[in-house]
Amino acid sequence: MIALLLALGSSLAYGCADFLGGLGARKAHVLRTVMIAAPASLTVELLLWPFLGASFAPATLAWGAASGVASAAAFALLYRTLAIGPMNVLSPITALVSAMLPVGVGLLQGEHLGLAGLIGLPLALAAVVLVSAGHGAGTMRPSRTALLLAFGAGAAIALQLVFLRQAPADSGVGPLIIGRAVSSAVTLAAAGLMYRKLGSEKPAYAMSATAGALDSVANLLFLLAARSGDLAVVAVIIALYPAGTVLLARTVLAERIYRTQLIGLGAAAVAVSLLALT
Numbered sequence: 001m002i003a004l005l006l007a008l009g010s011s012l013a014y015g016c017a018d019f020l021g022g023l024g025a026r027k028a029h030v031l032r033t034v035m036i037a038a039p040a041s042l043t044v045e046l047l048l049w050p051f052l053g054a055s056f057a058p059a060t061l062a063w064g065a066a067s068g069v070a071s072a073a074a075f076a077l078l079y080r081t082l083a084i085g086p087m088n089v090l091s092p093i094t095a096l097v098s099a100m101l102p103v104g105v106g107l108l109q110g111e112h113l114g115l116a117g118l119i120g121l122p123l124a125l126a127a128v129v130l131v132s133a134g135h136g137a138g139t140m141r142p143s144r145t146a147l148l149l150a151f152g153a154g155a156a157i158a159l160q161l162v163f164l165r166q167a168p169a170d171s172g173v174g175p176l177i178i179g180r181a182v183s184s185a186v187t188l189a190a191a192g193l194m195y196r197k198l199g200s201e202k203p204a205y206a207m208s209a210t211a212g213a214l215d216s217v218a219n220l221l222f223l224l225a226a227r228s229g230d231l232a233v234v235a236v237i238i239a240l241y242p243a244g245t246v247l248l249a250r251t252v253l254a255e256r257i258y259r260t261q262l263i264g265l266g267a268a269a270v271a272v273s274l275l276a277l278t
Contacts, residue, residue, distance in 0.1 A: 004145045004233075006221045010217075010237075011218075011239075011243075012241070012244050013214045014218040014244075016248065017212075017214035018078060018212055021215075024203060024206040028198075028203040034191075036203055038071075039184050040216075041215050044216040054172040055172060059166075059171075061178055064167060064182070065178055065180075066159075068183040070147070070163060072184075072187050073156040075151035081094060081149040084146050088147075096239065097150070097155055098161070099238075101155070102158055103231075117233065119274055124236045127240065130263050150182065161222060172227025175223070
């Protein structure tokens, strides 16, 4: 139950972070947004160090650095995805892709699900698909480029979660700090190489920084959830984060929510209840 609550908190934080990050990327080049979000995220993790502790064994450094590279790719791909297409379609597609790989890794590592889990897990995945069913009259269809970016973002998020899960359990926030330091360095290096292509638009500083801070909180809650529960279950719960993004997009941007999406939200609630019994 603790792992489930932590995963739900992580899902909510991811949904809010992605909404703000995607909105910020509409105001300036995506790298300008990530240049603010990534360091803000690192700052939050450094502030947590004295309270949660951290160790930096070789395995922590290796898995943390790998998660950082994946995180940098996820930041850029996801924010760019949400900036060029309808959030209520692309965000759930990204989430579905991001759930499949961790689920496979968890099951291959020997995780077992009870009857409730065997029903709840596919129901949760179906819920993500239903939430993504936003096509119809009045809904902008995503381009092929946006769809490819969504799949790429989902794969990068999945790798980040898997790499963080492989870090030693007694490493505290060490892998998060290393990962975010690497992702910040990668982002700044990419921005330096592409400086002339970044445009002159000023980024939404507060929005981008808040997105980064929320992403850091989401990563921390995921790490705690994965250390106390099954990766397969935790990853699927977190993949429900588009529900938050869709609701925010409806409230702030007036993006339409379709009946199938509402059914998906209901299915998600049932799935979470079943997984809580696992």
